[in-house]
Amino acid sequence: MALLELRNVASYYGNVQALRGVSLRVEQGEVVTLLGANGAGKSTALRTISGLLRPASGEIWFEGRPIHDMAAEKIVRLGISHVPEGRRIFPGLTVRENIMLGTSNRGRLPKKQMDEEVARMFEVFPVIKPFGNALGWTLSGGQQQMLAVARGLMARPKLLLLDEPSLGLAPLIVQQLFATIREIHARGTTILLVEQNAHMALSVANRGYVLETGEMRIEGSPKELLGNDEVRAAYLGGHAAATPR
Amino acid sequence: MRSQESSRTTLSPSRRLSAWLLVLIPAAAAVPLIPYATEVSHFAVSMFMQTVTYAIAVLGMVVVLGYAGQINLAQAAFFGFGAYGVALGTVSYGLPFWVSFAMGIGVAAIAGGILGLTTLRLGGHYLAMITISFQQIFDLVAVNWIALTHGPDGIAGIPRPSLFSYELSDDRAYLLLCTLVLYGLIALVWWLPQTRLGRAMRGVRENELAAEVIGVHTLRVKVTAFILCATLGGIGGGLYAGGFAYISPDNFNFTRAVEFLSMVLLGGAQSPFGAVLGTTLLILLPEWLKEMPPSLQFIKDVYLAIYGLAVILIMVFMPEGLWGLLRNGWKKLRSPVPVDTTSIPKLELDIPVTDATPLLKLEGMQKFFGGLRAVDGIDLEVGRGTVHALIGPNGSGKTTMLNVVNGIYKPTGGRIIIDGQDVSQKAPHERAGHGLGRTFQNIRLFPAMSALENVIVGAQRDNNPIEPGRPALRMRAMSALQFVGLADKADAIVRSLPYGHQRLVEIARALAGHPKLLLLDEPAAGLNQTEKMELVELLRRLRSGHGLTIFLIDHDMGLVEKISDRITVLNFGKKIAEGAPQEVLRHPEVIAAYLGEEPANGVA
Numbered sequence: 001m002a003l004l005e006l007r008n009v010a011s012y013y014g015n016v017q018a019l020r021g022v023s024l025r026v027e028q029g030e031v032v033t034l035l036g037a038n039g040a041g042k043s044t045a046l047r048t049i050s051g052l053l054r055p056a057s058g059e060i061w062f063e064g065r066p067i068h069d070m071a072a073e074k075i076v077r078l079g080i081s082h083v084p085e086g087r088r089i090f091p092g093l094t095v096r097e098n099i100m101l102g103t104s105n106r107g108r109l110p111k112k113q114m115d116e117e118v119a120r121m122f123e124v125f126p127v128i129k130p131f132g133n134a135l136g137w138t139l140s141g142g143q144q145q146m147l148a149v150a151r152g153l154m155a156r157p158k159l160l161l162l163d164e165p166s167l168g169l170a171p172l173i174v175q176q177l178f179a180t181i182r183e184i185h186a187r188g189t190t191i192l193l194v195e196q197n198a199h200m201a202l203s204v205a206n207r208g209y210v211l212e213t214g215e216m217r218i219e220g221s222p223k224e225l226l227g228n229d230e231v232r233a234a235y236l237g238g239h240a241a242a243t244p245r
Numbered sequence: 246m247r248s249q250e251s252s253r254t255t256l257s258p259s260r261r262l263s264a265w266l267l268v269l270i271p272a273a274a275a276v277p278l279i280p281y282a283t284e285v286s287h288f289a290v291s292m293f294m295q296t297v298t299y300a301i302a303v304l305g306m307v308v309v310l311g312y313a314g315q316i317n318l319a320q321a322a323f324f325g326f327g328a329y330g331v332a333l334g335t336v337s338y339g340l341p342f343w344v345s346f347a348m349g350i351g352v353a354a355i356a357g358g359i360l361g362l363t364t365l366r367l368g369g370h371y372l373a374m375i376t377i378s379f380q381q382i383f384d385l386v387a388v389n390w391i392a393l394t395h396g397p398d399g400i401a402g403i404p405r406p407s408l409f410s411y412e413l414s415d416d417r418a419y420l421l422l423c424t425l426v427l428y429g430l431i432a433l434v435w436w437l438p439q440t441r442l443g444r445a446m447r448g449v450r451e452n453e454l455a456a457e458v459i460g461v462h463t464l465r466v467k468v469t470a471f472i473l474c475a476t477l478g479g480i481g482g483g484l485y486a487g488g489f490a491y492i493s494p495d496n497f498n499f500t501r502a503v504e505f506l507s508m509v510l511l512g513g514a515q516s517p518f519g520a521v522l523g524t525t526l527l528i529l530l531p532e533w534l535k536e537m538p539p540s541l542q543f544i545k546d547v548y549l550a551i552y553g554l555a556v557i558l559i560m561v562f563m564p565e566g567l568w569g570l571l572r573n574g575w576k577k578l579r580s581p582v583p584v585d586t587t588s589i590p591k592l593e594l595d596i597p598v599t600d601a602t603p604l605l606k607l608e609g610m611q612k613f614f615g616g617l618r619a620v621d622g623i624d625l626e627v628g629r630g631t632v633h634a635l636i637g638p639n640g641s642g643k644t645t646m647l648n649v650v651n652g653i654y655k656p657t658g659g660r661i662i663i664d665g666q667d668v669s670q671k672a673p674h675e676r677a678g679h680g681l682g683r684t685f686q687n688i689r690l691f692p693a694m695s696a697l698e699n700v701i702v703g704a705q706r707d708n709n710p711i712e713p714g715r716p717a718l719r720m721r722a723m724s725a726l727q728f729v730g731l732a733d734k735a736d737a738i739v740r741s742l743p744y745g746h747q748r749l750v751e752i753a754r755a756l757a758g759h760p761k762l763l764l765l766d767e768p769a770a771g772l773n774q775t776e777k778m779e780l781v782e783l784l785r786r787l788r789s790g791h792g793l794t795i796f797l798i799d800h801d802m803g804l805v806e807k808i809s810d811r812i813t814v815l816n817f818g819k820k821i822a823e824g825a826p827q828e829v830l831r832h833p834e835v836i837a838a839y840l841g842e843e844p845a846n847g848v849a
Contacts, residue, residue, distance in 0.1 A: 038772070139640065142800075171802055
């Protein structure tokens with residue numbers, strides 16, 4: 001049984017159909033990446049899984065039970081944590097408070113454990129450590145991105161949905177971030193990753209899917225996807241090898 | 246074949262409009278003539294008069310709240326200025342009606358301008374507080390300064406005016422006049438959003454910072470919106486005083502101001518038709534509820550509660566008001582008109598490289614936030630027609646530096662020189678007038694406006710060297726959209742566009758303003774590798790084809806290496822390296838602080 005399974009899911013943004021019969025599986029312990037152009041429906045897929053959008057049709061199963069009719073806060077409590085695109089941090093709370101709020105789905109934690117876990121996040125993201133007591137909005141854009149990822153990790157999810165975590169991060173930090181993703185994966189968290197940086201995403205993923213205008217086009221291992229001419233041309237910036245002019 | 250088709254499609258919107266007008270105009274014209282045609286009670290006529298004069302004041306709320314996005318809880322005071330102008334002028338000082346009317350409107354407009362000036366420092370709930378206080382002051386003066394205002398007793402015996410020696414003493418004739426004035430003002434308010442000023446107002450509503458940066462004098466726009474709003478309030482009030490012949494302070498208190506606000510929100514703040522609809526409903530609804538048949542007698546006892554509940558429900562379920570609901574329903578039925586992209590002229594951007602002096606020069610630039618030295622004494626020169634990249638770790642001060650260059654922050658020390666002119670003390674919109682364009686890290690578009698409208702606001706900056714007039718603005722904007730490859734999306738509301746397209750619209754908006762220097766804050770963020778390659782192409786076309794100077798921040802080293810002539814590296818607000826890409830990207834300190842050991846992962 002897959003940890004997460006989407007069966008023929010369709011979603012709309014207002015009148016616009018963003019997902020057209022999407023099916024995908026994420027097995028326990030995998031890192032799965034979702035590739036595709038802007039507007040292909042990657043973020044919509046994540047939003048539909050986490051309950052921020054309700055699918056118009058189709059089914060979503062998590063640990064053997066349907067979740068497509070559940071409210072977002074209920075889905076979080078089942079163990080799905082969504083780090084949305086675009087730095088949705090709490091600007092008026094301190095960095096530390098932002099991180100602590102990530103545990104909202106886990107009930108009340110003993111203070112000692114909370115402190116330890118927050119300290120652990122500052123180890124992962126040392127750049128934001130000096131700003132623990134600064135308000136969220138005072139961080140630079142890239143620092144806010146790190147904070148958002150840290151907050152998502154605090155949920156200790158069974159399944160972590162990461163939407164473009166590397167957006168706006170310095171190369172060094174992107175490397176650290178992907179090292180962190182590998183590490184939390186090694187500790188047993190299953191990850192569904194949406195990422196524009198396809199090379200990086202495929203370097204951590206076990207499998208990948210390619211979405212195109214709301215439809216699932218290609219599925220395969222990183223090796224297969226990296227070798228696929230169509231994928232190379234569209235998402236990896238390479239040129240379709242076999243098209244002489 | 247193609248041109249035939251496109252000419253057909255461009256005709257159809259006006260055809261649809263004329264079909265609408267064919268129904269609307271006779272219906273509207275018939276309304277004020279009803280009292281002439283049939284016997285109507287005096288009570289009904291005065292309800293009618295109240296609706297028409299209130300609606301004029303509510304039109305003012307459409308301008309200030311619906312278009313410019315500024316809260317105003319003092320509209321009853323402006324209404325009162327108009328009414329007291331007529332009442333005091335005619336009754337106390339014996340002046341002719343129209344002279345008193347004009348004076349009342351003048352006072353209202355001046356008061357509106359003063360209130361608008363407070364938006365320089367305050368917005369949102371602070372502005373709400375200021376306008377409430379203003380409203381209260383008006384109320385207190387009207388009640389307590391008895392020598393001037395006759396106090397709570399009010400002023401009676403206000404005469405009706407005459408028009409071209411025709412006495413308007415007949416209720417029906419005066420009502421006809423008021424209705425015609427209302428129609429004229431509806432037309433004006435309806436036309437306003439398509440004008441330069443109207444677009445600027447909507448830009449301020451949607452994203453004030455972005456509007457300022459692309460050259461909108463935001464304070465002037467907000468003050469103008471308040472003056473227009475107050476003027477409309479004054480006109481409504483003046484006609485009201487003439488219509489009812491008696492006024493007292495309780496016609497113009499805070500409760501009335503809240504009523505005006507409810508009317509505009511209920512009907513739909515974005516449209517003059519919504520204002521009229523909301524006003525009519527909120528005046529008629531209590532009357533309908535009062536006049537229920539005996540079997541529903543209990544309603545009479547609780548009609549105020551029902552009325553309040555109805556207002557709450559409408560607000561909750563129709564945030565755009567009743568008119569917004571009608572309009573959205575109509576839009577769904579309408580098929581989108583394809584954009585004709587065949588006849589768009591090429592984007593004209595050419596900037597001759599006239600001399601060898603740097604286009605942008607920073608001298609000892611500093612920006613401190615309290616104890617944090619975000620930018621700490623930077624000297625930098627950006628050569629004409631070059632691409633200069635600024636890189637560095639997150640939080641090293643890159644965006645702050647861009648914000649100081651374009652005037653969002655005032656520098657703590659140092660000078661910013663653009664094209665030989667010291668602009669250190671200039672406001673962002675003035676710098677836009679000097680040819681400074683910019684995009685933002687977290688896209689700042691006007692989300693509820695179309696792509697084309699967004700770009701037109703960029704094109705209408707001061708000193709933009711294009712022909713005057715709307716067709717030229719539109720053409721300029723279409724050319725800019727065409728240049729970034731989005732001409733076919735011109736009519737799309739930008740909020741509905743995918744992220745990467747929004748980035749391109751933002752670049753098009755900056756290009757439409759004919760910039761000499763373009764500041765780009767992480768233009769490649771959120772783009773995939775293929776889209777990044779397209780961006781590289783776009784930036785190359787801008788530089789080599791047009792001589793545009795570009796100063797950009799990005800974290801994609803592949804992209805930066807490909808397009809930059811020079812790179813500056815910041816860390817902790819200080820410059821740690823500068824030079825040609827190959828040399829800077831191999832600099833040990835840059836590798837340690839920023840790049841890391843792994844090979845660059847950008848555009849391969």
